[in-house]
Amino acid sequence: AKSIAVLTSGGDAPGMNAAVRAVVRSGLSFGMKVYGVMRGYNGLLNGDLHEMSMRSVSDIIQHGGTALFTARSPEFNTPEGVQKAAATCRNLGIDGVVVIGGDGSFRGARDLTGAGVLCIGIPGTIDNDIACTDYTIGYDTALNTAMEMIDRIRDTTESHDRCSVVEVMGRRCGDIALHTGIAVGAIATLVPEIPYDFQKDIVDRMKAAQATGKKHFIVVVAEGVGKTQEITERIQKETGIESRATILGHVQRGGSPTLRDRVVASRMGYHAVELLQKSVGNRVVAMKGEQIVDFDITEALNMPRVFDENLYRISAKLSI
Numbered sequence: 526a527k528s529i530a531v532l533t534s535g536g537d538a539p540g541m542n543a544a545v546r547a548v549v550r551s552g553l554s555f556g557m558k559v560y561g562v563m564r565g566y567n568g569l570l571n572g573d574l575h576e577m578s579m580r581s582v583s584d585i586i587q588h589g590g591t592a593l594f595t596a597r598s599p600e601f602n603t604p605e606g607v608q609k610a611a612a613t614c615r616n617l618g619i620d621g622v623v624v625i626g627g628d629g630s631f632r633g634a635r636d637l638t639g640a641g642v643l644c645i646g647i648p649g650t651i652d653n654d655i656a657c658t659d660y661t662i663g664y665d666t667a668l669n670t671a672m673e674m675i676d677r678i679r680d681t682t683e684s685h686d687r688c689s690v691v692e693v694m695g696r697r698c699g700d701i702a703l704h705t706g707i708a709v710g711a712i713a714t715l716v717p718e719i720p721y722d723f724q725k726d727i728v729d730r731m732k733a734a735q736a737t738g739k740k741h742f743i744v745v746v747a748e749g750v751g752k753t754q755e756i757t758e759r760i761q762k763e764t765g766i767e768s769r770a771t772i773l774g775h776v777q778r779g780g781s782p783t784l785r786d787r788v789v790a791s792r793m794g795y796h797a798v799e800l801l802q803k804s805v806g807n808r809v810v811a812m813k814g815e816q817i818v819d820f821d822i823t824e825a826l827n828m829p830r831v832f833d834e835n836l837y838r839i840s841a842k843l844s845i
């Protein structure tokens with residue numbers, strides 16, 4: 526590709542800026558023209574894009590959110606929308622687009638590639654819910670934020686001999702819950718991938734721990750399990766321990782990206798541009814172990830997500 530564009534799409538995630546910066550600077554260093562597209566696919570539909578320079582992406586690597594803004598674009602998600610976006614690219618001579626987002630955004634990238642514009646997806650979402658990759662940009666920052674917030678909740682939980690039930694993000698994916706649950710020593714962690722038995726997995730565990738002298742408890746619930754308020758009330762009723770619910774919500778989406786998010790995003794951004802330089806499109810950049818690799822978008826979208834059940838079992842053994 527000689528001329529490329531970069532956009533962020535779907536939910537924002539800390540580290541997206543580092544990926545944008547890497548795409549812009551790698552592209553320029555390869556002698557390409559690079560456009561920044563505003564508000565996801567919407568920017569391609571209404572021509573809201575501008576040429577970037579090395580300095581356009583200064584001072585963004587340390588910021589959460591996305592300097593290009595993001596959006597969900599119902600209009601793009603139609604055959605006419607895809608053709609319109611492709612026409613914008615053709616008119617400006619853009620023959621490659623890097624799309625930073627989640628699975629929905631990758632479906633868009635696949636369609637836009639089908640319309641003649643080579644697209645590369647980069648996984649950017651705090652949930653870590655993309656099957657083809659071990660890691661998504663924003664995940665590490667979200668984990669660390671959730672852990673820090675729960676540590677704070679723990680201070681007050683401990684002072685009052687209470688139980689705190691904390692809902693963390695993850696609609697379809699329990700990775701944030703599992704990892705923060707381990708990191709904060711949650712007595713129980715509920716994830717969408719594994720059904721739970723209220724009596725056995727929560728009440729009995731709390732009572733057994735109580736018998737050994739434990740007086741305060743943290744229960745972590747993934748958003749996808751839901752019913753956090755109900756779970757909290759039921760815990761209080763069945764254990765007699767005063768219980769409080771906290772839904773962390775969007776606090777997990779913001780903040781300065783961690784070192785890991787910045788570095789992975791930078792590596793993925795570079796990799797995406799390398800593919801476009803070789804005129805390769807319809808790929809998703811992914812992380813396998815510590816390696817940056819790439820997959821065909823359709824294959825990537827069809828991969829089954831694997832939840833680390835072994836780590837889930839270990840976490841139950843450790844928090845007691």
Ligand code: ATP
Nearest residue numbers: 535536597598601602626627628629630632633650
């Ligand atoms: P997140 O995981 O943060 O929600 P996402 O990328 O999955 O991110 P979506 O809202 O699903 O977020 O998708 C973002 C945009 O991608 C949509 O607004 C739409 O324009 C485009 N898109 C989504 N699904 C498709 C599809 N099946 N075909 C073409 N384009 C799509």
